[in-house]
Amino acid sequence: MNSTVSxxxxxxxxxxxxxxxxxxxxxxAPFLICFTVFIVIPIVLANALAFxxxxxxxxxxxxxxxxxxxxxxxxxxxxxxxxxxxxKFAIIVGPxxxxxxxxxxxxxxxxxxxxxxxxxxxxxxxxxSAGVAMSVVWLVIFNGDRVGYLNNFLLSIGMVRDPQLxxxxxxxxxxxMIIVSLWASMGVGFLAMLAGLQTVNxxxxxxxxxxxxxxxLQEIYYITIPAIKPQxxxxxxxxxxxxxxxxxxxxxxxxxxxxxxxxxxxITNHIDxxxxxRYELGYASALSVVLLLLVYGSSRLSFRxxxxxxxx
Amino acid sequence: xxxxxxxxxKPKTGLRIRLLxxxxxxxxxxxxxxxxxxxxxxLFMLLPIVFIINHAFKPISELFLYPPRFWSNQPTLFNFxxxxxxxxxxxxxxxxxxxxxxxxxxxxxxxxxxxSSLAAYAFAKQRFIGRELFFSFTIIALMxxxxxxxxxxxxxxxxxxxxxxxxxxxxxxxxxxxGVFLMKQFMDxxxxxxxxxxxxxxxxxxVVFFRIALPICMPAVATIGILAFQGSWAQTETSVLxxxxxxxxxxxxxxxxxxxxxANNVVGQGVAAAAGLxxxxxxxxxxxxxxRRVLNTMAHSGIK
Numbered sequence: 079m080n081s082t083v084s085x086x087x088x089x090x091x092x093x094x095x096x097x098x099x100x101x102x103x104x105x106x107a108p109f110l111i112c113f114t115v116f117i118v119i120p121i122v123l124a125n126a127l128a129f130x131x132x133x134x135x136x137x138x139x140x141x142x143x144x145x146x147x148x149x150x151x152x153x154x155x156x157x158x159x160x161x162x163x164x165x166k167f168a169i170i171v172g173p174x175x176x177x178x179x180x181x182x183x184x185x186x187x188x189x190x191x192x193x194x195x196x197x198x199x200x201x202x203x204x205x206x207s208a209g210v211a212m213s214v215v216w217l218v219i220f221n222g223d224r225v226g227y228l229n230n231f232l233l234s235i236g237m238v239r240d241p242q243l244x245x246x247x248x249x250x251x252x253x254x255m256i257i258v259s260l261w262a263s264m265g266v267g268f269l270a271m272l273a274g275l276q277t278v279n280x281x282x283x284x285x286x287x288x289x290x291x292x293x294x295l296q297e298i299y300y301i302t303i304p305a306i307k308p309q310x311x312x313x314x315x316x317x318x319x320x321x322x323x324x325x326x327x328x329x330x331x332x333x334x335x336x337x338x339x340x341x342x343x344x345i346t347n348h349i350d351x352x353x354x355x356r357y358e359l360g361y362a363s364a365l366s367v368v369l370l371l372l373v374y375g376s377s378r379l380s381f382r383x384x385x386x387x388x389x390x
Numbered sequence: 391x392x393x394x395x396x397x398x399x400k401p402k403t404g405l406r407i408r409l410l411x412x413x414x415x416x417x418x419x420x421x422x423x424x425x426x427x428x429x430x431x432x433l434f435m436l437l438p439i440v441f442i443i444n445h446a447f448k449p450i451s452e453l454f455l456y457p458p459r460f461w462s463n464q465p466t467l468f469n470f471x472x473x474x475x476x477x478x479x480x481x482x483x484x485x486x487x488x489x490x491x492x493x494x495x496x497x498x499x500x501x502x503x504x505x506s507s508l509a510a511y512a513f514a515k516q517r518f519i520g521r522e523l524f525f526s527f528t529i530i531a532l533m534x535x536x537x538x539x540x541x542x543x544x545x546x547x548x549x550x551x552x553x554x555x556x557x558x559x560x561x562x563x564x565x566x567x568x569g570v571f572l573m574k575q576f577m578d579x580x581x582x583x584x585x586x587x588x589x590x591x592x593x594x595x596x597v598v599f600f601r602i603a604l605p606i607c608m609p610a611v612a613t614i615g616i617l618a619f620q621g622s623w624a625q626t627e628t629s630v631l632x633x634x635x636x637x638x639x640x641x642x643x644x645x646x647x648x649x650x651x652x653a654n655n656v657v658g659q660g661v662a663a664a665a666g667l668x669x670x671x672x673x674x675x676x677x678x679x680x681x682r683r684v685l686n687t688m689a690h691s692g693i694k
Contacts, residue, residue, distance in 0.1 A: 106508070207673075316532075
């Protein structure tokens with residue numbers, strides 16, 4: 079009897095606090111609603127659909143783990159092209175692009191304040207041009223006949239004898255994708271790290287000099303990186319997500335959803351292929367669950383690497 | 391260990407030289423090297439950008455010149471005229487795509503700013519049950535890429551019954567975890583005393599938010615506005631997936647149809663270059679205008 083009363087009282091106390099805090103819930107309501115509808119529900123749906131066979135017209139039928147078994151055992155293109163390609167692409171573009179962002183941000187920070195802005199714009203602008211504008215430039219530069227800028231340049235210095243079909247040749251395609259992505263990889267993460275560098279207390283460097291830090295590399299390792307770890311974590315997550323979700327770039331360079339002999343086929347392209355060309359939505363969802371897990375796993379790894387410990 | 395730091399200019403040198411010395415005295419060899427390296431790299435990075443701009447103004451005679459030229463000798467607006475003329479012969483005029491894009495982008499930017507800063511204010515400055523939980527969801531959602539769940543998003547939007555309306559270009563983008571996160575980090579900087587003082591004077595939460603928090607956070611507002619702008623202005627996904635009527639599609643979609651199969655299309659290339667420039671230029675201009683504020687906001691982007 080007594081306990082039921084106290085539970086009731088507690089419940090009442092809880093609801094009154096909720097009611098008192100109603101303004102706060104109103105503040106976050108618009109975001110939470112959009113968040114639920116366009117992020118949470120799609121993720122839950124993707125996980126659910128992954129266990130069904132669904133062609134967008136007839137009713138979905140439950141097939142258990144079959145989709146995942148197919149991914150792991152029978153999907154030749156996924157195992158031989160999409161996975162190795164994605165790993166190659168992600169391992170080069172992710173860490174290398176990230177390291178480049180950090181190094182460039184640091185170098186820019188070494189310059190006098192007045193001229194930093196110019197370099198920031200120069201390095202950041204390529205990431206702005208991603209998308210449609212990008213395909214205009216790169217298609218012309220890597221054009222397969224001798225009017226292409228790269229071909230013309232290589233022909234004129236005698237490096238090649240005939241124009242190369244850069245974008246049709248599987249041998250080159252992946253490397254071109256990597257170069258173009260690296261060129262455009264100095265985005266939000268780069269800005270975050272550059273801004274982070276400006277917040278580092280300069281007294282730390284003076285103190286470091288007294289404690290025996292003698293060169294710039296030591297300074298970066300012992301002072302700069304620990305000081306901007308939080309911004310570096312943000313940059314790392316942006317870079318992980320940006321790299322693993324890439325896919326449109328191959329399609330844009332190839333001019334079709336499928337790259338030459340699957341040479342630039344990434345997991346995202348594989349999902350699009352099954353979802354919007356073959357209409358095997360269940361299977362495509364299973365693939366996207368795999369991709370989500372990959373993104374999540376890599377982000378956790380970044381957290382492990384860059385998380386600040388305790389009250390650091 | 392830098393003798394330059396204690397260097398005192400000789401009294402006899404002229405004013406000009408002295409000023410120069412003061413200006414350059416902090417620059418050592420390393421900085422000079424860094425500057426040279428960065429300048430070369432920056433030029434290299436900017437080449438394709440210069441190319442986009444030049445290509446758009448080239449007359450047809452120069453577009454396919456052999457050997458190809460980087461600079462345009464006789465810049466012309468021909469490509470832009472073609473872009474507008476070309477679409478007049480089709481069912482939907484160019485202006486309709488442009489109008490769609492401008493309208494949905496403006497609404498998206500305003501919406502993202504409003505939705506994100508409201509939530510960020512609550513996360514940063516209010517105490518309520520579930521605050522930590524909801525914010526940790528937001529952090530996890532930073533890792534979310536909408537591209538990975540295109541199919542379920544399609545199903546959600548189809549079931550909401552907003553297919554083929556302007557809403558599909560706006561609503562999905564309003565869920566912007568990065569915006570909320572950046573805004574919250576910035577709002578953390580507002581001193582609590584300021585908000586307490588306003589409340590003692592009788593201001594309601596809404597008033598505090600609109601009169602105090604938002605004005606202080608203008609750099610962050612500009613930043614998430616820019617990010618929302620970039621996300622919305624260039625995206626083709628919503629046009630491809632969520633609309634079927636041509637008159638509901640946006641400019642990037644139209645540009646994409648122009649650039650597809652570009653390799654074997656002679657006249658198309660100039661038009662595509664012009665359209666590409668129209669897509670790219672606003673991004674650059676907006677960033678140039680707000681660069682300082684963006685960096686100011688990004689300084690607080692750390693995840694602890």
